[in-house]
Amino acid sequence: MKPIAARPAAWIVAASLLLLAANLRPLFPSTAILLPELTEALGLTGAQAGYLTTLPVLCMGLFAPLAPRLAQRTGIERTLLLVLALITLGTALRGTLGVAGLFLGTGLAGAGIALGNVLLPSLVKRDFSDRAALMTGLYTMSLVGGAALAAATTLPFTQAMGGRWDLGLALWAAPGMVALAAWAPIALRAPGHSTGGRHILPVEGLRRDRLAWAVTLFMGLQSALAYCVLGWMAPMLRDRGLDGTEAGLVTSLSILIQVAACLLTPMAASRCRDQRGLAVILAAAATLALIGMILGPSWAIWPLAVVQGIGQGGLFALALMLIVLRSGDAHVAAHLSSMAQTTGYVLATSGPLLVGVLHDWSGNFRASTGLLAALGLGTALAGWRAGRAALVHATVIRGRADRADAGTD
Incomplete structure (x- = not known):
């Protein structure tokens, strides 16, 4: 099968992929920036607010195993069409049915995001293998850019609509509808029957590989830090005395800086002999800057947001690039x-x-700095192990008699 990158319509597929990626993160900052309004309007407790910010991340973990299985049956393209449908429906539901709609919609969108997260690196490896660093940088940039746009515009839009938080949340179903329209022709033209070139085959031995577990821990720990930022940075800043609009702008700045880091980090990583030092530097930048935004002087919040964005965006792009x-x-x-x-x-x-539990217990966010430091240290250690130049040991199951090693150490 000729790679998409070698076909004349490659730019159409690449552009549609970037549009799809832009829908994988607005769920998080659009909820976080409106969390005080949601808490007041719906009577959410601190624990419920914590569950709300955690729910999509939990769904992303629970539903991720389904992605290869769905892709085995229907192909990557059609599974990604389902991804967009779930995200669009779930995002729209958040603004309806009160607390039930808020949690149900968040869960549905989280399930869609889980499937999309898993399949995009595979699609890049399959169809853009000769441009993997560039495409990884572009789609992570698009993904983070969607989050930045949501962080900057959700609250102003809500205020312009007379404080209608339900409209502020449902707004982010619109980009999903646009991405659905762009991706549907690609998905419907893709083969619907099982062919090894277009569908994902099963593998064995991966969970016995130490390098695979290092990549997993690096992904998990940097994600824990990232979702503390996406879920709690705006409330942290409002707790420090910034108004809602300024808190959203600072969060948006941090995420916008992540866009540039997402583009540049995969290119830098592909040129390094290994990625161990890069992982440690990025983990230190992301963690220390976030702690500084909580404990440091108010004048330092804006410059620290820049440093935090460089570190956090770089960590996310590096985690995907390592896969x-x-x-x-x-x-x-x-x-x-x-x-x-x-x-x-x-x-x-x-x-x-x-973070939510510690805030409930202490009444402020300073108590969470120890947790953030531990997450940063763990990320650095896992990144040092995952960054060494090697391939994971796994065997692709192509048939009863046709098995080939897919990686060597």
Whole structure:
């Protein structure tokens, strides 16, 4: 099968992929920036607010294992069409049916995001293998850009609508509808029957590989830190005295800086002999800057947001890039992505949930700085192990008699 990157319509597929990626993160900051309004309007407790910020991350861990199985049956393209349908429906539901609609919609969108997270690295490995660093950078940039746009515009839009938080949440179903229209022709033209070139084959031995577990821990720990930022940075800043609009702008700045980091980090990583030092530097930048935004002087919040964005965006892009770099082919990449994001995102739920619990217990966010430091240290250690130049050991199951090693150490 000729790679998409070599076909004349490659730019259409690439552009549609970037539009799809832009829908994988607005769920998080759009909820976080309106959390005080949601708490007041719906009577949410501190624990319920913590569950709300944790729920999509938990769904991402629980539903990630389904992605390779769905792709085996229907192909990556059609599974990604389902991804967009779930995200669009779930995002729209958040603004209806009160508390029930808020949690149900968040869960549905989280399930869609889980499937999309797993399959995008595999699609890049399969169809853009000669441009993996560029495409990884572009789609992570698009993904983070969607989050930045949501952080900057959700509250102003809500205020312009007379404080209608339900409209502020439902707004983010509109980009999903646009992405559905763009991706549907690609998905419907893709083969619907099982063919090894277009569908994901099963693998064995991956969970016995130490390098695969290092990649998984790196993904999980940096995700825990990232979702503390997405779920709690705006409330942290409002707790420090910033008004809702300024808190949203600072959060948006941090995420916008992540866009540039997401583009540049995969290119830098692909040129390094290994990625160990890069992982440690990025983990230190993301963690220390976030702690500084909580404990440091008010004048330092804006510059620290820039440093935090560089570190956090770089960590996310590096985590996705390591899935590609440590995999021998697209089949292994899909299963390593599933493993890293299943276990990783279940682990990541601890971050935003514990921040909420600690805030409830202490009445402020200073109590969470120890937790953030521990997450940063763990991310650095896992990144040092996952960053070494090697491939994971896994065997692609192509048939009873046709088995080939997909990676060597």
